[in-house]
Amino acid sequence: MENLSVTHQFILYRAHGASLGRIKEELGYSKATFSGWDEKYATEIAQLKADNFEELRQASRALAREKFDAVIQALRQLYQSGKLNPALLDTINSLFKISDEIASEVLVIPEESNKYL
Numbered sequence: 001m002e003n004l005s006v007t008h009q010f011i012l013y014r015a016h017g018a019s020l021g022r023i024k025e026e027l028g029y030s031k032a033t034f035s036g037w038d039e040k041y042a043t044e045i046a047q048l049k050a051d052n053f054e055e056l057r058q059a060s061r062a063l064a065r066e067k068f069d070a071v072i073q074a075l076r077q078l079y080q081s082g083k084l085n086p087a088l089l090d091t092i093n094s095l096f097k098i099s100d101e102i103a104s105e106v107l108v109i110p111e112e113s114n115k116y117l
Contacts, residue, residue, distance in 0.1 A: 010034060011041050015048035 006027055013023045020034045027034075038045070075095065078084050 007037065007041065010037050011044050011048060014038065014041075014045045015052060 006029070009027060010023060013026065018026075020031045020038065023029075023034055024031050072095070
């Protein structure tokens with residue numbers, strides 16, 4: 001039976017995209033062993049990739065929303081201070097009205113994007 005610690009490390013490396021050659025250098029087993037493990041643990045590796053992708057997707061979405069909200073807040077402050085060119089006021093007012101719609105469209109990362117992992 002394989003050492004669970006080594007197999008767990010192997011799964012982690014593969015889920016993060018490491019090549020068998022790189023894993024061989026790190027863990028010291030043969031490529032042939034890792035090739036077999038690649039097949040044996042394919043489901044676990046795929047699940048971990050999907051989990052990692054989902055965490056990244058959520059974090060990216062939150063960061064993008066935070067940045068978008070900061071831009072909207074800055075525009076609101078400029079608008080309220082009266083420092084904006086009057087020609088831009090209609091455009092900015094429109095942006096305020098649709099900011100939630102824009103955010104939801106801009107921040108959507110398609111679920112099918114993880115098929116490329």
